[in-house]
Amino acid sequence: MHGLMMDMPLLVSGLIRHADRNHGDTEIVSKTVEGDVHRYTYREAHARARRLAKALAALGVRPGERVGTLAWNGYRHYELYYAISGLGAVINTVNPRLFPDQIVYISNHAENVALFFDATFIPLVEKLAPQLKSIKHYVLMSDRAHMPKAGIPNLLCYETLLEQETDAYEWPSFDERTAAALCYTSGTTGNPKGTLYSHRSTIIHAYGAALPDALNLSARDSVLPVVPMFHANAWSLPYTCTMVGAKMVFPGPHLDGKSVYELIEQESVTLSAGVPTVWLMLLQHLGANKLKFSTLDRTVIGGSACPPAMIRAFQDDYGVKVFHAWGMTEMSPLGTVGTLKARQEKLDKQARLAVQAKQGRGIFGVEMKIVDEESRELPWDGKRFGNLMVRGPWIAKGYFKGEGGDPLKDGWFPTGDVATIDPDGYMQITDRSKDVIKSGGEWISSIDLENIAIAHPAIAEAAVVGVKHPKWDERPVVVAVKKPGQEVSRDELLKFYEGKIAKWWMPDDVLFVPELPHTATGKLSKLTLRESLKAYRLPNT
Numbered sequence: 179m180h181g182l183m184m185d186m187p188l189l190v191s192g193l194i195r196h197a198d199r200n201h202g203d204t205e206i207v208s209k210t211v212e213g214d215v216h217r218y219t220y221r222e223a224h225a226r227a228r229r230l231a232k233a234l235a236a237l238g239v240r241p242g243e244r245v246g247t248l249a250w251n252g253y254r255h256y257e258l259y260y261a262i263s264g265l266g267a268v269i270n271t272v273n274p275r276l277f278p279d280q281i282v283y284i285s286n287h288a289e290n291v292a293l294f295f296d297a298t299f300i301p302l303v304e305k306l307a308p309q310l311k312s313i314k315h316y317v318l319m320s321d322r323a324h325m326p327k328a329g330i331p332n333l334l335c336y337e338t339l340l341e342q343e344t345d346a347y348e349w350p351s352f353d354e355r356t357a358a359a360l361c362y363t364s365g366t367t368g369n370p371k372g373t374l375y376s377h378r379s380t381i382i383h384a385y386g387a388a389l390p391d392a393l394n395l396s397a398r399d400s401v402l403p404v405v406p407m408f409h410a411n412a413w414s415l416p417y418t419c420t421m422v423g424a425k426m427v428f429p430g431p432h433l434d435g436k437s438v439y440e441l442i443e444q445e446s447v448t449l450s451a452g453v454p455t456v457w458l459m460l461l462q463h464l465g466a467n468k469l470k471f472s473t474l475d476r477t478v479i480g481g482s483a484c485p486p487a488m489i490r491a492f493q494d495d496y497g498v499k500v501f502h503a504w505g506m507t508e509m510s511p512l513g514t515v516g517t518l519k520a521r522q523e524k525l526d527k528q529a530r531l532a533v534q535a536k537q538g539r540g541i542f543g544v545e546m547k548i549v550d551e552e553s554r555e556l557p558w559d560g561k562r563f564g565n566l567m568v569r570g571p572w573i574a575k576g577y578f579k580g581e582g583g584d585p586l587k588d589g590w591f592p593t594g595d596v597a598t599i600d601p602d603g604y605m606q607i608t609d610r611s612k613d614v615i616k617s618g619g620e621w622i623s624s625i626d627l628e629n630i631a632i633a634h635p636a637i638a639e640a641a642v643v644g645v646k647h648p649k650w651d652e653r654p655v656v657v658a659v660k661k662p663g664q665e666v667s668r669d670e671l672l673k674f675y676e677g678k679i680a681k682w683w684m685p686d687d688v689l690f691v692p693e694l695p696h697t698a699t700g701k702l703s704k705l706t707l708r709e710s711l712k713a714y715r716l717p718n719t
């Protein structure tokens with residue numbers, strides 16, 4: 179027997195309609211590409227999103243078609259999120275930091291019919307346009323005064339498109355399983371693959387992300403997503419904030435420590451979210467200028483492992499709670515968040531920090547298990563580590579156009595991460611499976627070794643990679659960047675490891691470099707690093 183409840187489809191357009199009705203005067207503030215600050219409300223955003231939906235339809239964009247964006251976090255990008263998905267088409271947020279040939283690949287693979295882009299990317303689009311086969315319309319996300327004279331043929335102006343329409347528009351209703359957004363993974367190996375979110379998965383994920391033990395978002399928050407809207411939908415914040423009616427603050431391209439700090443202070447930001455590399459810049463700026471936060475209450479750090487030293491700095495030096503989060507593009511992206519249970523709140527500081535250094539507990543909607551090489555499930559004892567598998571209503575079951583075949587194993591999605599899970603359900607990533615260091619038949623966690631290096635007061639950033647060894651197969655080598663004006667020698671850093679790890683985990687060498695390579699999503703690029711070490715030989719081999 180079925181229940182007797184309404185079958186209202188869960189649609190993305192419902193979010194912005196709700197925010198308009200219930201939080202109509204709550205602000206959305208954007209630092210623009212030009213550097214000035216734009217502010218308006220959810221009500222105005224909703225009106226403009228409706229105009230934009232009509233403008234898209236007038237351009238001939240049909241339900242199911244894909245529309246690309248190359249844009250920073252800002253109000254026009256936000257409007258595109260709602261207008262494109264709201265009319266039943268699919269927004270494909272392309273990461274402009276990818277290599278140009280990857281951008282071309284993604285746009286052609288997605289068969290985007292239109293491309294909306296910020297002024298920053300005019301030279302890029304000019305260069306790539308001849309190769310972007312499916313694009314019929316190029317739209318500059320700006321006003322008439324900022325339109326360039328030449329360059330891209332038939333270039334349209336965003337504000338002119340909006341001026342031509344009225345906001346008299348009703349969002350259409352359709353099946354909630356309809357595709358809403360398409361995000362490609364960076365494709366560190368092979369071609370990028372597209373994760374195709376549905377309206378249903380997006381809404382359920384937004385509910386999950388808003389929970390108190392997830393991002394704990396409410397109408398009392400002012401939220402600054404530093405994580406880009408082209409990186410896994412800014413971890414869903416444009417949806418989740420709209421759902422709860424939080425004020426949103428978009429930083430545009432201004433992601434340096436000074437700009438982020440000033441925006442946090444000016445807009446009374448209570449929550450911010452981003453990858454560790456961005457927070458590194460912010461902490462350095464705070465330290466160098468002896469600044470404090472007046473409103474920032476918590477920060478979500480994920481995308482790669484957050485070093486305990488960073489958690490400690492935020493919490494002890496600046497009074498900001500850290501939510502360590504783990505997820506993937508294929509998971510919409512939230513999987514776990516490292517919030518404490520009542521019992522752990524009572525632990526001493528050091529023990530609490532050890533819990534927070536883990537990637538956290540699964541949110542309802544994400545089931546996890548760890549398995550060995552033969553797919554046998556491993557116990558949740560916090561010690562045994564295995565391949566992390568997940569399943570749930572906001573996790574991908576395949577890639578766009580069937581790329582890469584069926585990724586699932588018995589209905590579970592293999593994350594490619596190696597992890598432990600403790601009896602309280604806290605998951606800890608030891609490594610990406612391709613980064614784990616195999617020594618003498620055992621595994622060494624590169625993340626653990628990196629976290630120790632970063633805890634040294636003279637080290638700003640560190641990566642640990644496995645280097646071929648004639649006897650042990652691989653041995654760990656630390657590649658580190660020193661903090662400006664700080665000194666530490668190879669032997670001093672190695673000594674710093676003593677007593678903190680098993681003897682056989684001791685790195686064989688330390689190399690100091692001026693900077694480390696990063697991927698388009700701000701993670702350490704171990705692939706590039708390993709390649710640059712090809713000619714390197716371990717000491718005594």
Ligand code: ADP
Pocket residue numbers: 362363364365366410479480481482483484502503504505506507508511537593594595607609610699701
């Ligand atoms: P991309 O490769 O495009 O950056 P994702 O952002 O989807 O793709 O990357 C997901 C991966 O990032 C995860 O599988 C995991 O390896 C890593 N990751 C994300 N969050 C964390 C975290 N808190 N700690 C360690 N690794 C993380």
